[in-house]
Amino acid sequence: MPNLRLLLDWSLYRLALLLAAPLIPLRLLWRGRRERGYWRHWGERLALGPAPVTGALWIHAVSVGEMRAAQPLIDALRDAHPDAPVLLTCMTPTGRATAESLYGEFARIVYLPYDYAGAMRRFMRRLQPRVGILMETELWPNLIHAAARAGVPLVLANARLSERSARGYARLPALTRACLQRIAVVAAQTEADAARLLKLGAASVHVTGNLKFDIAPPPDQLERGTAWRAKWGSRPVLLAASTREGEEAPLLRAFADTAPAEVLLVLVPRHPQRFDAVAALIESAGLTYQRRSALDGTALDADTQVLLGDSLGELFAYYAACDVAFVGGSLMPLGGQNLIEAASVGRPVLVGPHTFNFEEATRLAIEAGAAMRVSDAAALLEHALKLLGDAAARARMGEAGLEFAARHRGAAARVEVLVSPLLKAG
Numbered sequence: 001m002p003n004l005r006l007l008l009d010w011s012l013y014r015l016a017l018l019l020a021a022p023l024i025p026l027r028l029l030w031r032g033r034r035e036r037g038y039w040r041h042w043g044e045r046l047a048l049g050p051a052p053v054t055g056a057l058w059i060h061a062v063s064v065g066e067m068r069a070a071q072p073l074i075d076a077l078r079d080a081h082p083d084a085p086v087l088l089t090c091m092t093p094t095g096r097a098t099a100e101s102l103y104g105e106f107a108r109i110v111y112l113p114y115d116y117a118g119a120m121r122r123f124m125r126r127l128q129p130r131v132g133i134l135m136e137t138e139l140w141p142n143l144i145h146a147a148a149r150a151g152v153p154l155v156l157a158n159a160r161l162s163e164r165s166a167r168g169y170a171r172l173p174a175l176t177r178a179c180l181q182r183i184a185v186v187a188a189q190t191e192a193d194a195a196r197l198l199k200l201g202a203a204s205v206h207v208t209g210n211l212k213f214d215i216a217p218p219p220d221q222l223e224r225g226t227a228w229r230a231k232w233g234s235r236p237v238l239l240a241a242s243t244r245e246g247e248e249a250p251l252l253r254a255f256a257d258t259a260p261a262e263v264l265l266v267l268v269p270r271h272p273q274r275f276d277a278v279a280a281l282i283e284s285a286g287l288t289y290q291r292r293s294a295l296d297g298t299a300l301d302a303d304t305q306v307l308l309g310d311s312l313g314e315l316f317a318y319y320a321a322c323d324v325a326f327v328g329g330s331l332m333p334l335g336g337q338n339l340i341e342a343a344s345v346g347r348p349v350l351v352g353p354h355t356f357n358f359e360e361a362t363r364l365a366i367e368a369g370a371a372m373r374v375s376d377a378a379a380l381l382e383h384a385l386k387l388l389g390d391a392a393a394r395a396r397m398g399e400a401g402l403e404f405a406a407r408h409r410g411a412a413a414r415v416e417v418l419v420s421p422l423l424k425a426g
Helices: 003-020 023-032 042-048 062-069 070-081 093-103 116-129 143-149 163-169 174-183 191-200 218-232 248-258 272-284 314-319 340-344 356-367 377-388 390-405 411-425
Strands: 058-059 086-088 109-113 131-135 153-160 187-188 205-207 237-243 264-269 289-291 306-308 322-326 349-350 371-373
Touching: 003 023, 003 174, 003 205, 023 109, 023 411, 042 109, 042 163, 062 093, 062 131, 062 371, 070 093, 070 187, 070 289, 070 411, 093 109, 093 191, 109 163, 116 143, 116 272, 143 174, 153 191, 174 191, 187 411, 191 205, 191 356, 205 306, 205 322, 218 314, 237 248, 248 264, 248 272, 248 377, 264 272, 264 314, 264 371, 272 371, 289 390, 314 340, 322 377, 340 356, 340 390, 349 377, 356 371
Parallel strands: 058 086, 058 131, 086 109, 131 153, 153 187, 187 205, 237 264, 237 322, 264 306, 289 306, 322 349, 349 371
Antiparallel strands: none
16 A cells, blocks of 8 residues: 555656646746846756766755755765865756855856756766755655665755645655655754654654854945944944735834834845845835845945845845844745844844744744844834834844854754765765
8 A cells, every 4th residue: 555655646646747848848938037047047947968977975955054054964975085076066057156256166066957856867867966955855766766766875864844834745645755765874953843744754863053154244245334334334234134925014014114214124035036026125115225236335325214135145235234123034935034144243133933944043033132024024124113213222122132142052062963974985
């Protein structure tokens, strides 16, 4: 009966891939209308073209957040194995751009092929990595099967699995179990993540903490943020970071209705392809604005109400330049974004009601007094304005954030200890 269930799950997965195949080029063309990077490197998505490197330490991080989270682990592994070549794979142009900015000096960076059996076999045969590290929860059945056949041990690092995601994987229980049992090591962020992964069939599971705590604020970005703030003047600054579609419009309405004239809102959308759309939302709210990309080191106009953060790779600088930070993806049921970065810069953090992708980190930050949860955009503005008017409360939350971030560091060293024996064996 278990073998029959596995056969059924595999059949359903392969049918889904077959049905999706004609839509893939259409999707790339459509997404490329707003983000031209989707029109490039199509061959890599099928494991075609020259082999970039063989025998490498291979890390797969789907997009920006995962690619940045991998940095302390990559640093730890390079310190332990300086002669190992590094291969990075991703799925999005923004993830690739992030990888190139962080690791371009020493790593080869390509797109991971889509999860078709032939493409994954070709990828493993041509690149022959010594070990593969899948960041967070990238469970692709054909990738895992091809790695097992090629003798490439896989590690699931910084693994997280919300209850919602666990229910999704449980729809194909036999296939999920078969995949997880082929993972050599699972390094879970929390006890809750570990329990869900064990229930789905994972074997070697270790709780190592969240790698994002190990990301130190880059000094050059902190200096950049300080320089920006000097050019913005002395007015209070509210940052809305990593906002997602559906969040900016109510936030801008609430800001227009309630914020004093001297408060500056810095609005940084999560996805660069939405910069122009968010600019249109600011205009429709009747607010004056400037773009970060147009400032070029010049002072901000005194009557500017909103600064649109239309730049990449500067999030720590935005945190350093603000007084209070709202972390987006949390007003809508999208699971939230990483609040650890804001806390590590010592800024008070506000989040919305939907933080299931960062459930443990958010809970710990709130318990530590570093973060506060709000119910909607109106409540966000209400609490933000109170904090902007209370320097002592901001200082308490900022100090709590620094202590919270420092207390939970060390995941990179713990994961490195798990990965190194596999890398040496390879």
